[in-house]
Amino acid sequence: xxxxxxxxxxxxxxxxxxxxxxxxxxxxxxxxxxxxxxxxxxxxxxxxxxxxxxxxxxxxxxxxxxxxxxxxxxxxxxxxxxxxxxxxxxxxxxxxxxxxxxxxxxxxxxxxxxxxxxxxxxxxxxxxxxxxxxxxxxxxxxxxxx
Amino acid sequence: xxxxxxxxxxxxxxxxxxxxxxxxxxxxxxxxxxxxxxxxxxxxxxxxxxxxxxxxxxxxxxxxxxxxxxxxxxxxxxxxxxxxxxxxxxxxxxxxxxxxxxxxxxxxxxxxxxxxxxxxxxxxxxxxxxxxxxxxxxxxxxxxxx
Numbered sequence: 001x002x003x004x005x006x007x008x009x010x011x012x013x014x015x016x017x018x019x020x021x022x023x024x025x026x027x028x029x030x031x032x033x034x035x036x037x038x039x040x041x042x043x044x045x046x047x048x049x050x051x052x053x054x055x056x057x058x059x060x061x062x063x064x065x066x067x068x069x070x071x072x073x074x075x076x077x078x079x080x081x082x083x084x085x086x087x088x089x090x091x092x093x094x095x096x097x098x099x100x101x102x103x104x105x106x107x108x109x110x111x112x113x114x115x116x117x118x119x120x121x122x123x124x125x126x127x128x129x130x131x132x133x134x135x136x137x138x139x140x141x142x143x144x145x146x
Numbered sequence: 147x148x149x150x151x152x153x154x155x156x157x158x159x160x161x162x163x164x165x166x167x168x169x170x171x172x173x174x175x176x177x178x179x180x181x182x183x184x185x186x187x188x189x190x191x192x193x194x195x196x197x198x199x200x201x202x203x204x205x206x207x208x209x210x211x212x213x214x215x216x217x218x219x220x221x222x223x224x225x226x227x228x229x230x231x232x233x234x235x236x237x238x239x240x241x242x243x244x245x246x247x248x249x250x251x252x253x254x255x256x257x258x259x260x261x262x263x264x265x266x267x268x269x270x271x272x273x274x275x276x277x278x279x280x281x282x283x284x285x286x287x288x289x290x291x292x
Contacts, residue, residue, distance in 0.1 A: 015280035029175035033279055038208040038216055060209055062184040070184055133179055134161035 001054060001085065003092055006043035011036040014045070014056050014075070021075045031058065031073050042069065042096050044089050054080050057089040061097060062104075069097035071105040090121050094144075101146055106132060106139040118142045147200060147231065149238055152189035157182040160191070160202050160221070167221045177204065177219050188215065188242050190235050200226050203235040207243060208250075215243035217251040236267050240290075247292055252278060252285040264288045 011033045018028040035043050035058040046055040055076040062068040071093060076085050094103065107114040109128055119125075123142040132139035157179045164174040181189050181204040192201040201222040208214040217239060222231050240249065253260040255274055265271075269288040278285035 012277070012280040026175075028280075029172075030178060032176060032218070034216060034218060038206070038210050038214070040210045042209065060184070063188065063206055064184050064186045068184070070180060072178070072180060131158070134158040134174075 001046055001048055001088075003044050003046045003088060005040050006036045006045050006056065006058065007040065008033070008036050010045050010053075010056070013053050017053065017077070018075060021078060035060075035072065042093060044092050046085055046089060053077070055085045055089055057093055059093050059097070061100060065102070067100055068102040068104060069093070069100040071103065086117060087121065103144045105142045107142065109138050109140050115140055115142075118144075122146075147192055147194055147234075149190050149192045149234060151186050152182045152191050152202065152204070153186065154179070154182050156191050156199075156202070159199050163199065163223075164221060167224060169224075181206075181218065188239060190238050192231055192235060199223070201231045201235055203239055205239050205243070207246060211248070213246055214248040214250060215239070215246040217249065232263060233267065249290045251288045253288065255284050255286050261286055261288075264290075268292075 015028050015031065018031060019026055039058065039060040042060050043058040044056065045053065048054050056074070057071065058073040059069060059071040062070055071090070074086060074089060097103065105118060105123065107118065109115070115125065121144065123144045126141045126143045128138055128140050130138045161174050161177065164177060165172055185204065185206040188206050189204040190202065191199065194200050202220070203217065204219040205215060205217040208216055217236070220232060220235060243249065251264065251269065253264065255261070261271070267290065269290040272287040272289045274284055274286050276284045
């Protein structure tokens with residue numbers, strides 16, 4: 001498996017699989033192309049030896065908080081889960097933002113697997129916001145400090 | 147009219163009017179809360195004297211290109227258009243990213259008004275990408291250099 005920085009040319013194939021990887025939820029509008037253009041240094045794509053897309057991560061350095069970075073979107077092909085790919089992508093992100101001591105992410109409280117994944121990587125649950133995204137959808141606010 | 151930096155508490159009311167301001171198009175998923183948290187320095191809200199939301203702009207400094215900034219989302223209350231609010235927000239953004247000589251934005255080629263607005267502000271059309279966002283939707287790539 002090769003993990004490399006995201007490129008603009010990766011966007012179309014990532015965009016094409018998002019809804020399917022999320023079990024049919026309409027998620028693709030939440031990932032605009034700009035991450036693959038302007039946040040390449042902190043966004044990654046994992047490909048297998050045939051060049052097939054296996055996973056991706058999009059994140060950035062906060063421009064409000066000099067000591068923080070944020071992970072916006074992470075996806076792993078459902079057929080390739082439980083193999084440590086998510087962890088590998090997070091570790092690449094942590095290394096890329098090594099100048100930042102705080103990494104944040106948010107997830108759904110219904111997604112217990114995601115909450116457990118983040119805890120295993122050293123994230124703490126800061127709080128649960130019942131209306132984080134303005135849609136009446138609760139979010140778990142996760143934070144990793146080193 | 148007061149133009150100030152965006153704050154996390156602005157998100158819910160911006161999010162609530164987006165689809166209406168865009169004439170019913172489902173646009174709100176394209177503006178996640180992160181802009182109101184991590185890109186406050188380059189995101190702005192315009193309020194009238196009663197504190198009512200009149201317009202907003204979300205942008206950031208590119209983290210791939212040291213000399214570029216990007217405007218992601220701009221909205222003006224339909225009842226307050228033609229009053230220079232959009233121009234005022236762009237000028238605040240240009241001032242905030244004065245250390246960057248290139249400002250980019252994208253818009254739909256169907257939105258002739260948006261293309262004309264950008265040209266009046268000094269943007270050039272670099273090219274039209276027939277499939278920019280991976281959805282078969284064309285985008286005009288706009289660029290302002292100083």
